Amino acid sequence: MSAPAPERTPLHVTGELLASRRIGAHHHLTLVAPGIAERFRPGTFVALDTGPERLARRAFWIHKVKTTGGYGATLELVVEARGAGTEWLVSQPAGTRLAVTGPLGRAFSLPRETVPCLLVGEGYAAAPLFPLAERLRERDCAVSLLVAGEDEAHLLSALEARRSARSVTVVTRDGTVGQRGSVADVVDEVLQRSGAAVVYAAGSTPTLHAVAQAAERAGAWSQVALEQPLTCATGLCGGCPVPVVGESGSARLVRACADGPVLRGDRVLWDQLAGAS
Amino acid sequence: MTLALTSPVMVASGCGGTGRELAAYGALADLGGFVTRSITIAPRAGGPAPRILETPSGLVHAVGLQNPGIDQFLALELPWLLQEGARVFVSVVGRSLGEYGELARRLGRTPGIAGVEVNLSAPDVEDGSVFDAREPFHAASVVAAVHRDLPRGTPVLAKLRTDVLRVAEVARAVLDAGADAVVVGNALPAAMPDGRPAGLSGPATGPLALRCLTEVVAAAPGATVVASGGIATVDDVRSALRNGATAVQVGTALLHDPTTAHRLHAGIGEDEA
Numbered sequence: 411m412s413a414p415a416p417e418r419t420p421l422h423v424t425g426e427l428l429a430s431r432r433i434g435a436h437h438h439l440t441l442v443a444p445g446i447a448e449r450f451r452p453g454t455f456v457a458l459d460t461g462p463e464r465l466a467r468r469a470f471w472i473h474k475v476k477t478t479g480g481y482g483a484t485l486e487l488v489v490e491a492r493g494a495g496t497e498w499l500v501s502q503p504a505g506t507r508l509a510v511t512g513p514l515g516r517a518f519s520l521p522r523e524t525v526p527c528l529l530v531g532e533g534y535a536a537a538p539l540f541p542l543a544e545r546l547r548e549r550d551c552a553v554s555l556l557v558a559g560e561d562e563a564h565l566l567s568a569l570e571a572r573r574s575a576r577s578v579t580v581v582t583r584d585g586t587v588g589q590r591g592s593v594a595d596v597v598d599e600v601l602q603r604s605g606a607a608v609v610y611a612a613g614s615t616p617t618l619h620a621v622a623q624a625a626e627r628a629g630a631w632s633q634v635a636l637e638q639p640l641t642c643a644t645g646l647c648g649g650c651p652v653p654v655v656g657e658s659g660s661a662r663l664v665r666a667c668a669d670g671p672v673l674r675g676d677r678v679l680w681d682q683l684a685g686a687s
Numbered sequence: 688m689t690l691a692l693t694s695p696v697m698v699a700s701g702c703g704g705t706g707r708e709l710a711a712y713g714a715l716a717d718l719g720g721f722v723t724r725s726i727t728i729a730p731r732a733g734g735p736a737p738r739i740l741e742t743p744s745g746l747v748h749a750v751g752l753q754n755p756g757i758d759q760f761l762a763l764e765l766p767w768l769l770q771e772g773a774r775v776f777v778s779v780v781g782r783s784l785g786e787y788g789e790l791a792r793r794l795g796r797t798p799g800i801a802g803v804e805v806n807l808s809a810p811d812v813e814d815g816s817v818f819d820a821r822e823p824f825h826a827a828s829v830v831a832a833v834h835r836d837l838p839r840g841t842p843v844l845a846k847l848r849t850d851v852l853r854v855a856e857v858a859r860a861v862l863d864a865g866a867d868a869v870v871v872g873n874a875l876p877a878a879m880p881d882g883r884p885a886g887l888s889g890p891a892t893g894p895l896a897l898r899c900l901t902e903v904v905a906a907a908p909g910a911t912v913v914a915s916g917g918i919a920t921v922d923d924v925r926s927a928l929r930n931g932a933t934a935v936q937v938g939t940a941l942l943h944d945p946t947t948a949h950r951l952h953a954g955i956g957e958d959e960a
Binding site: 419420422459463464465466467509511638639641642644645646647648649650651663668684 | 711
């Protein structure tokens, strides 16, 4: 019944955009946001303003935390411009000041023991899996990666993926790189090959559902990073309900932002979740 | 009875989460009051997603009064809020006068709360699952039921919607029925794109709330009136206070910037210094 430890509590600060680069279909934004990088754990995200006309915040995965000379630690975010808010954000020049809240949400849990892990990432949502892979390797966990995207442009850091994992499987919808198909087509086989005891996934809701089901079939734990529309992203508004099965076995609603975004895949009531089909 | 607030800045119902989330950005004890999301007798799961949409001038929301019910609230949420030093105003909503009375009795046996805010119309649930009290007589009946079942000395705030044409009349009726303060500014009735009943909150509601504030202040001189609706800047707070409000409630602005209430509290404090 006590407040969260101070180093885990999010901050609301004025940040500065240091760089905005287009990489494939995504934009990589580098931000200075004092204190937030220091509190980052893989799976957490930040909420940003997207211009004076828009009331709701927009949430973005933290992809990297880097220590750069002169600025202290910086954050790298991956943005796919899909609407007026994200279009505004990616068009801002370096030097733009932005209100940044974070790190928000519950991070991926790391296994207590040294076990093989499979990381499944789809499109820009694969962003939090790369720092997760580093943390897992520090714990001597064998890391396998399954990276998916519409096409080559939507694959996040495919080259980097090869450096950070024991094995990498790539699938694209159009077959331009790797195997043609989707995560659902290959996840059972990759899971079996990796011998993973824990599966971590970030991507669209149908993909996460497929991963959670495959993990159950294989007897593995799954942790899925859900992406739901968020208004405040801080847990205040109650606008992002996720139906889950609680410890007691009864159904209840949790908030995607404050109780997630990372949830146990076997706890999510996928059929009742918006956008699940 | 006055509310004896240490700061004129309060957190509006439904925009402060359980309190724990907001406490990350500033001490709850610093604020004039923390109004809980509306609590019902039984737990409510709330409405389906999407629940909140952005519009050019406000947020449209159909959360559907999601809350854990009075038992869970009293057992799990209230003790933590009180321990943090928050001045807790519990927002209540019922399906009948009987339920309002029951909520008041339960809260009356609970030490430590600063007051009860009666939610007199929740625009995002018009399916008969709450008692709609826009008529002055109905509103007064609800307030009387709550007032009667609370111990003397527990302030009752009556929260009125700003679309009521007879807002001054409703205010007089609830004050006569025992309300210690009137909160002017619930969400305006709106609809989600699929037609579900919803509320509209945010900047668009500011001028409406201010108009209702001035009417209520004129109609009930000396009454304690709290302004809510479109409060986002220190100037908004000053304007509300200048027009006769005793305090303000900050809602939608917190969803954009969780530090808003603390910033306004600090800004208004500088005025007095």
